[in-house]
Amino acid sequence: MKEVVLGIDLGGTNTKFGLVDREGNIIIESSMPTDVHETIGTFQEALYKRSSVLIERANTQLVGVGIGAPNANYYKGTIEYPPNLKWKGITPFVDLFTKYYNVPMVLTNDANAAAIGEMMYGGAKGMRDFIVITLGTGLGSGIVCNGQLLYGHDGFAGELGHSLVNVFGRTCGCGRRGCLETYVSATGIKRTVYKLLADYNGESELVDTSFENLTADQITEAAKRGDKVAIAAFEYTGRILGMKLADAVVHSSPEAIFLFGGLTKADEHIFEPTKRYMEEHMLGIFKGKVKLLVSELNDRNAAVLGAAALVWKEKIH
Amino acid sequence: MKEVVLGIDLGGTNTKFGLVDREGNIIIESSMPTDVHETIGTFQEALYKRSSVLIERANTQLVGVGIGAPNANYYKGTIEYPPNLKWKGITPFVDLFTKYYNVPMVLTNDANAAAIGEMMYGGAKGMRDFIVITLGTGLGSGIVCNGQLLYGHDGFAGELGHSLVNVFGRTCGCGRRGCLETYVSATGIKRTVYKLLADYNGESELVDTSFENLTADQITEAAKRGDKVAIAAFEYTGRILGMKLADAVVHSSPEAIFLFGGLTKADEHIFEPTKRYMEEHMLGIFKGKVKLLVSELNDRNAAVLGAAALVWKEKIH
Missing domain, CATH: 3.30.420.40 (ATPase, nucleotide binding domain)
Structure with missing residues (x-):
């Protein structure tokens, strides 16, 4: 058998x-x-x-x-x-x-x-230092250093979804404010769309959907059709993600960062701004060196x- | 021999x-x-x-x-x-x-x-997961995970001095703005004192010293004598360091964080606010678990x- x-x-x-x-x-x-x-x-x-x-x-x-x-x-x-x-x-x-x-x-x-x-069957085969960011309801991360998954002293290493973007920012399920996943996740981009619907006074096809019903897939589809608010929401998401990835790089100096999950279906709408802001905020010695890749396990x-x-x-x- | x-x-x-x-x-x-x-x-x-x-x-x-x-x-x-x-x-x-x-x-x-x-001869003997922060002219860091020093893909892992506090913040020697070491280091606290001398309109014994001549040791001595601006400068330094240490913890889940270098001579003036803000910003699962210690190699x-x-x-x- x-x-x-x-x-x-x-x-x-x-x-x-x-x-x-x-x-x-x-x-x-x-x-x-x-x-x-x-x-x-x-x-x-x-x-x-x-x-x-x-x-x-x-x-x-x-x-x-x-x-x-x-x-x-x-x-x-x-x-x-x-x-x-x-x-x-x-x-x-x-x-x-x-x-x-x-x-x-x-x-x-x-x-x-x-x-x-990713390391055994996906795009990280042969890599010894990389990070996988999963973009789902929240933001998860797995950090591999020297070929080993980072567990840390408590077994909880790699909780980048709860790294801090703005301590006065959005409320998070963890009880704090401004965690990365409140901005960068399926839920985070929905919150961003609602913020931007306010900023842009509702100039968007997403104006007909309630907060409860809006999904990341809808935002992705709207962006692909050129919807201003949806595109701006991905730009906003990529700015915050890119900045925090630059911070993750100074911690563990990865060869590549893989993005996994629903939000990656937005293709260049999410990858282009994330890469641009990551490079903009990157410490000199790492500039242009860290690959930003889509997970090969996405499907x-x-x-x-x-x-x-x-x-x-x-x-x- | x-x-x-x-x-x-x-x-x-x-x-x-x-x-x-x-x-x-x-x-x-x-x-x-x-x-x-x-x-x-x-x-x-x-x-x-x-x-x-x-x-x-x-x-x-x-x-x-x-x-x-x-x-x-x-x-x-x-x-x-x-x-x-x-x-x-x-x-x-x-x-x-x-x-x-x-x-x-x-x-x-x-x-x-x-x-x-620290691992071989200091306070980290027997520890497998810890971080050492060196507070000198800049801020350096060494991250140990699973008993191994983190080098990363490029050999440059652990550059926490260049993690970002505020992308619109203080200019940094690396060419960017708002890096941690522009706030938390001997140079950083000097800049903070000058900011606070402005805020407090010079109510401090440090008012007689030029920017060029002011040292971290002078600020430490002033704080120990109860100088309002010097104490506030350590509080400010501890707030930013504590917040970024909470971020470092979600990356690698250390057992302890060691502070090394001149600024640690300020004892509780630096440790108390750093610990307080680190705990305030700590993700729930890590609260109360990560030791903040002075390096045993300090002398x-x-x-x-x-x-x-x-x-x-x-x-x-």
């Missing part, structure tokens, strides 16, 4: 999971709702049942489980104080899940998982793949 | 050098001017002559040379575009110095050297020691 790792991308709303072979092929995948489960117990039971069906159906042998989750503590296998999950406090996810599977398990945050996926489920890749990389042979 | 490494702390004005044994004792040390040498050739010749005298006098055997220098490229052994040295462009320091010594050599920036010194020549320590650590056995 083919050996596979179960990769799990645990999100606030949905959880995606799939069986990944050593070469990085997702053999079969599925998803289930996260937020209907009030307790970790019923969630893990449901996840076990559904993943077992996949394992059997694909006629495979499970050799490991990799989980990408928000606020994941790699060292302890715990999820700690996640703002977007119903399980509050500290959840010992890995310990509890050993009730179901007796194989090596690794838990890390979804952006770290994406970085490992695939990077967190499922990456969580599984981490197990293949660290736990098996 | 006792084996020693020649540790060199190459600064813009002076160069300090000493012979360091494996246990981190500086057996003998000396210094010479840097800025009288218009070319690297005459500088290295003078350095060789003076260090050879030390080696002979101490009756030791040289087994390595470690150099801490500004804008040092660890991988290439070069000093690249240093704003404060007379040798412009790229100087292949290590290659040229092999003319004099045929032993393993390592070149890195002085803050990286200080971080290695010793950390860059000489650290440059030598790097050779002992990486090049010998």
Whole structure:
């Protein structure tokens, strides 16, 4: 039987999971709702049942489980104080899940998982120093230095979504103000559009959509049609992202920075200003040296793949 | 004969050098001017002559040379575009110095050297994840992750002095504006005092000193005597440093941050506000966890020691 790792991308709303072979092929995948489960117990039971069906159906042998989750503590296998999950406090996810599977398990945050996926199966193959920025509901990041994922003392390294842009700025889910992800994320650009609708007095096709209903995809489509506010929103996003990437560069001196996620569908609308402002704010010795690239896992489920890749990389042979 | 490494702390004005044994004792040390040498050739010749005298006098055997220098490229052994040295462009320091010594050599920036010194002989013994911030004319930093000094792709990682506080802020020697070291360094606090002398209309004992003559030590002494402007200058410095340290923490999740250098002589005047603002701006999962410590190498020549320590650590056995 083919050996596979179960990769799990645990999100606030949905959880995606799939069986990944050593070469990085997702053999079969599925998803289930996260937020209907009030307790970790019923969630893990449901996840076990559904993943077992996949394992059997694909006629495979499970050799490991990799989980990408928000606020994941790699060292302890715990999820700690996640703002977007119903399980509050500290959840010992890995310990509890050993009730179901007796194989090596690794838990890390979804952006770290994406970085490992990029290194093993994507555009970072052969690179030893790079950063992956995931642009979803929030902004996640995985930092690789000297070929190793940066975990730090607490296992929480690489939380660039909560680096500070403006301490008097936008309210953040973390309880502070002005974090990078309040500007640069699917949610962040929506907030920017609303700010700009005010500045431009509503000269935009986005004027008919409520705050609740507006999506990053709509903003992307509007920008591609030449909508002034949508284009300005990407410029604004790229300015802040570019500036903070220049700061990230002085920390870890990466060879490349990969952008992953929905916002990258805007292509040059997001890449051009981000690159321009990154170079404008870059310290001289780094100018023109750091590649800004689109993730090569963009069309695939990077967190499922990456969580599984981490197990293949660290736990098996 | 006792084996020693020649540790060199190459600064813009002076160069300090000493012979360091494996246990981190500086057996003998000396210094010479840097800025009288218009070319690297005459500088290295003078350095060789003076260090050879030390080696002979101490009756030791040289087994390595470690150099801490500004804008040092660890991988290439070069000093690249240093704003404060007379040798412009790229100087292949290590290659040229092999003319004099045929032993393993390592070149890195002085803050990286200080971080290695802290790890081998100072307060970071046994730590795997920490940051050393050196507060001198500028602000240097050495980042250690997973027990390894972070060099990054280009060998220039850890340039936190050039992370951005305010892109419209103070002019920096690097040609940009608002870099951290324009606020947080011996020079930075002097600029802050002058700003505050304006704000407070000169209600300070520092009002009699010219910009050119004012030193960080004078500001420290004034603060200890209760001078309003000097105390406010440390508060201002601590606010900006604390905020940027919170940002550094989300990058690499250190166990501790060490402050090194002249400004730390101000004791609680600098540590208390830095700690307070660092905690205020800290992401929840890191709050109360990251130690802010004074370097245990403060009274010793950390860059000489650290440059030598790097050779002992990486090049010998």
